[in-house]
Amino acid sequence: MFDTLFIGLSLSSILLLVALGLAVTYGAMGIINMAHGEMVMIGAYVAVLSNIWLGTNLLLTIPLAFLVTAALGYGLERLVVRRLYGRLLDTLLATWGIAILLQQAIRLEFGLSFFGIHVEGLGSGLQNVPVPQFLQGTLGLFGLQLNSYRVFIVLVTLVLAGLTWFTLYRTPLGMKVRAIIRNPQMAAACGIDVKATNAITFALGSGLAGVAGVLMAGFRSVSPDMGATMVVDGFMVVVTGGVGSLLGTMAAAGILGEINALVAIFFNEIAGRASVLLVVILVILLRPAGLFSFKGR
Amino acid sequence: MSVYALETEALGVSFGRFRAVDGVSLKVAKGELRVLLGANGAGKTTLMDLISGRTRSTSGRVLLNGRDVTNLREYRIARAGIGRKFQIPSIFTGLTVRQNIEVAQSRYPGVFSNLRIGRSAADRARVEEVIDLVGLSDQMKTEAGTLSHGQIQWLELGMLMIQSPDVILLDEPTAGMTQAETGKTAAIINRLKGNHTMLVVEHDMAFVRDIAEKITVLHLGRVLAEGTVAEIESDAAVRAAYLGSQEISAC
Amino acid sequence: MTSLLTNYRIWAYLLFFAVLLALPLTGDDFWLNRVAKYLCFGMLGAAIALTWGYAGVLNLGQGLFFGLGAYAMAMPLKLASYTSLQQGSDQPVPDFMLWNAQPGASTDLCCITPGSWLWIPFQSQWFGVAMAIIAPVIVATLLGRLIFGQRISGVFVSIITLALVLLARLLLVDAQPLTNGFNGLTDLGYFNLFGTELDPYAVTTYYVITIALIVVLVLARLLVATRAGTVLQATRDSQTRALYLGYDVPAYQTFFFAVSAAISGLAGMLYVVVAEFASPSFLDLTFSVSMVVWAAVGGRGSILGACIGAILINVLEARASETEALVEAWKAIVGLVFVLVVIWLPQGLGGFAHDMMRRLTGRRRPESLKQEVRQ
Numbered sequence A: 001m002f003d004t005l006f007i008g009l010s011l012s013s014i015l016l017l018v019a020l021g022l023a024v025t026y027g028a029m030g031i032i033n034m035a036h037g038e039m040v041m042i043g044a045y046v047a048v049l050s051n052i053w054l055g056t057n058l059l060l061t062i063p064l065a066f067l068v069t070a071a072l073g074y075g076l077e078r079l080v081v082r083r084l085y086g087r088l089l090d091t092l093l094a095t096w097g098i099a100i101l102l103q104q105a106i107r108l109e110f111g112l113s114f115f116g117i118h119v120e121g122l123g124s125g126l127q128n129v130p131v132p133q134f135l136q137g138t139l140g141l142f143g144l145q146l147n148s149y150r151v152f153i154v155l156v157t158l159v160l161a162g163l164t165w166f167t168l169y170r171t172p173l174g175m176k177v178r179a180i181i182r183n184p185q186m187a188a189a190c191g192i193d194v195k196a197t198n199a200i201t202f203a204l205g206s207g208l209a210g211v212a213g214v215l216m217a218g219f220r221s222v223s224p225d226m227g228a229t230m231v232v233d234g235f236m237v238v239v240t241g242g243v244g245s246l247l248g249t250m251a252a253a254g255i256l257g258e259i260n261a262l263v264a265i266f267f268n269e270i271a272g273r274a275s276v277l278l279v280v281i282l283v284i285l286l287r288p289a290g291l292f293s294f295k296g297r
Numbered sequence B: 001m002s003v004y005a006l007e008t009e010a011l012g013v014s015f016g017r018f019r020a021v022d023g024v025s026l027k028v029a030k031g032e033l034r035v036l037l038g039a040n041g042a043g044k045t046t047l048m049d050l051i052s053g054r055t056r057s058t059s060g061r062v063l064l065n066g067r068d069v070t071n072l073r074e075y076r077i078a079r080a081g082i083g084r085k086f087q088i089p090s091i092f093t094g095l096t097v098r099q100n101i102e103v104a105q106s107r108y109p110g111v112f113s114n115l116r117i118g119r120s121a122a123d124r125a126r127v128e129e130v131i132d133l134v135g136l137s138d139q140m141k142t143e144a145g146t147l148s149h150g151q152i153q154w155l156e157l158g159m160l161m162i163q164s165p166d167v168i169l170l171d172e173p174t175a176g177m178t179q180a181e182t183g184k185t186a187a188i189i190n191r192l193k194g195n196h197t198m199l200v201v202e203h204d205m206a207f208v209r210d211i212a213e214k215i216t217v218l219h220l221g222r223v224l225a226e227g228t229v230a231e232i233e234s235d236a237a238v239r240a241a242y243l244g245s246q247e248i249s250a251c
Numbered sequence C: 001m002t003s004l005l006t007n008y009r010i011w012a013y014l015l016f017f018a019v020l021l022a023l024p025l026t027g028d029d030f031w032l033n034r035v036a037k038y039l040c041f042g043m044l045g046a047a048i049a050l051t052w053g054y055a056g057v058l059n060l061g062q063g064l065f066f067g068l069g070a071y072a073m074a075m076p077l078k079l080a081s082y083t084s085l086q087q088g089s090d091q092p093v094p095d096f097m098l099w100n101a102q103p104g105a106s107t108d109l110c111c112i113t114p115g116s117w118l119w120i121p122f123q124s125q126w127f128g129v130a131m132a133i134i135a136p137v138i139v140a141t142l143l144g145r146l147i148f149g150q151r152i153s154g155v156f157v158s159i160i161t162l163a164l165v166l167l168a169r170l171l172l173v174d175a176q177p178l179t180n181g182f183n184g185l186t187d188l189g190y191f192n193l194f195g196t197e198l199d200p201y202a203v204t205t206y207y208v209i210t211i212a213l214i215v216v217l218v219l220a221r222l223l224v225a226t227r228a229g230t231v232l233q234a235t236r237d238s239q240t241r242a243l244y245l246g247y248d249v250p251a252y253q254t255f256f257f258a259v260s261a262a263i264s265g266l267a268g269m270l271y272v273v274v275a276e277f278a279s280p281s282f283l284d285l286t287f288s289v290s291m292v293v294w295a296a297v298g299g300r301g302s303i304l305g306a307c308i309g310a311i312l313i314n315v316l317e318a319r320a321s322e323t324e325a326l327v328e329a330w331k332a333i334v335g336l337v338f339v340l341v342v343i344w345l346p347q348g349l350g351g352f353a354h355d356m357m358r359r360l361t362g363r364r365r366p367e368s369l370k371q372e373v374r375q
Helices: A002-029 A036-054 A058-079 A088-107 A109-115 A148-170 A172-182 A184-189 A194-217 A227-241 A246-266 A269-286 B044-052 B074-080 B097-104 B121-133 B149-163 B179-192 B205-211 B229-233 B236-244 C002-025 C029-055 C063-079 C095-100 C116-123 C125-149 C155-174 C203-225 C227-237 C239-244 C249-275 C285-298 C303-320 C326-344 C348-360
Strands: A138-141 A144-147 B006-015 B018-028 B033-037 B059-064 B082-085 B167-171 B197-201 B214-219 B222-227 C191-193 C196-198
Touching (some): A002 A144, A002 A148, A002 A172, A002 A194, A002 A227, A036 A227, A088 C155, A088 C285, A088 C326, A148 A194, A172 A194, A184 A194, A227 A246, A227 C285, A246 A269, A269 C155, B018 B059, B033 B044, B044 B074, B044 B082, B044 B167, B044 B197, B074 C239, B082 B149, B097 B149, B097 C227, B149 B179, B179 B197, B222 B229, B222 B236, C002 C029, C002 C203, C029 C203, C029 C285, C063 C116, C063 C125, C063 C285, C116 C125, C125 C155, C125 C249, C155 C285, C203 C227, C203 C249, C203 C303, C303 C348
Parallel strands (some): B167 B197
Antiparallel strands (some): A138 A144, B214 B222, C191 C196
């Protein structure tokens, strides 16, 4: 039983990694960023490319991917998202369009494939990144053999969640973000530069996605379309958990991950994924604000 | 025993421990125009929300011509005969002025009964009449979203006129209006007097003096005083409540 | 003035119909067959515009209804195909059921696999036709009552429809013995329309689809011109105001949602007739989102615009896919155009054309339609 729970935990931690960034942007800006999955994908490709071209190991690419995707997110916010303020559905659609563009950018190797140039590490095929030696194999914990890399992911997720918590609750920036989540108009009236803060929030959220991508590159193959399903999963967590509480997002990721694992064990994998979707639909119907939300009336 | 057009019996709602409206009992006679006064936060808009079904009450009843309409769904309360004009004007921005009024002429609101194109000559005449009454004849084919603030308020009043509910709830009908616009609004409301029962929430005392018959003053969710303009203005309790708190006038 | 306005709209429709009807003169069978498929997509564009532009409801899972219609049609056509008689008897049983059957199971349609009796009524192709419309309508009505009844609106509705199409796809693929899972239903027979077999490459088939599209467009356009259509647009602009006028807003939303589902089901059914297969890929999220892209570019507020947008994009894509290098680049171009349209031309090319006509006839464009109020 415990190993099922552990699988659930590792699934949850992956969900959480993706959902953290989404939760922050959705909470602060109310927007649904469909390009978030692609940020994960880009993070993974940063790992691939730096492994091939710079010879770096997986861990070192984490900060690099963070910077790349944060910068990309910042650009995206300023160029696209900002122009669609107040138009929620249109933001969802525009970011979906950006997602398509990002995917194609990788597939077309930034246009170079047109000229017959092939960059190793890009293109439509699958890529892989080797896991550093010390993270391979299994770890003996609680009398069980647990996959070391999965344990590593859980740990990194906790660290990231902790860092996010710290940023949100112990820094001036975080205070501004929380103020905006609670009441954007009031925050602006109190002198908070909502636009600038939102741009940074968006960048941070995308950066987190980039890190998630690096970690994922370690245990699955990397391809241009790996992001598409992830953003949906991420939103399932965000919508279930609700807005305004980091713990809520974590709890939601935990719940959905465990439901997936448990149902998959008793029935099959498809039933596992189906049950998660069902839970999300029910949450939206019965408690649209999410299970752990406490946004203002 | 005569039946009041609108009556609330100890109507109240609590949000957690906060009692927004606390046991308000109101009796508005048919054709009467009642003004609701009170500082911001006194519960005026919440009271309207309770009556019109926007917010569920936690205690008390709402009676429309003797019929209990407490906590029915908004559209059912609307069909029963209560119409409402909002503080923030809500009209159909993508439709023309004419279409707005046509939609408001909702005698048969069901989906299937509306699966027809065109309306009768009598209906069309009435639509044009109402548009004329609110002074928007020149804008009949203008998209409502492009109207000025004052015009939007009148459009909404026009929609109410053609809806012709027994009881009309008006929430700050002159908010954001110029002096001239306020005067025109007073004229429209005075025109509605007598044929409809109205409950008006207002801040602008000059406007209130223009239209009021009887006033109910709310304070902290409860009825503080009731009477004519003169009686209210000289009531000690009202003075204490207003002098004690910041009065925010409409700007 | 009004007559001039409606005039250009009517002319646009008539011109479009004329082009469609005259098309067989220009191309070969293969080309016509492709266009017929795109006409089905045109119906999907119109269906999206109906709910999105007029009701303010963005359905990100329209593929669900398309798929229901497609499978409802594919089932009788599968049973009518020679591949379903391979087991020897003259009672058809789909070949994949035989492959998936438990050893020793009977080879009758009723009992070869759990649930296979669901296929029995589909021995009649007209039952399939009926179900292709009825099933989506029933599902849409139930969903509508649930979703709109709970006063869910805006982005949340879209997320639910997205989750639903994903869920349906999973279930469809999982029911391998019943639906042939990933492979879908292939090797289908021809539809028999009152004695004429509808060969997917025959001109007759093309005309059947064209007539269906014309009927759908005309009916949809008339529907939004009714009083109910105006009320629907009112609910899009201000749900609150409509409710306080006494309109049962959820009822209106559900009704038009169901109409849109019916159109999608019809599109699915006709698609199977020309494409000769039904597959779970119809329920892919990317396909459902593509429909939204077509409608966005063509004009979400215009039934004809969205329809033409769908057809044009697909025709261009077909041209692009003839050149190896252009295939992936084409997707990037569409993505870019989509983003630009969403940001700067929210009413799409159809809306843009509408604006031009208004300017020519002396009218102004509403600023209001470009904005959506944050809920």
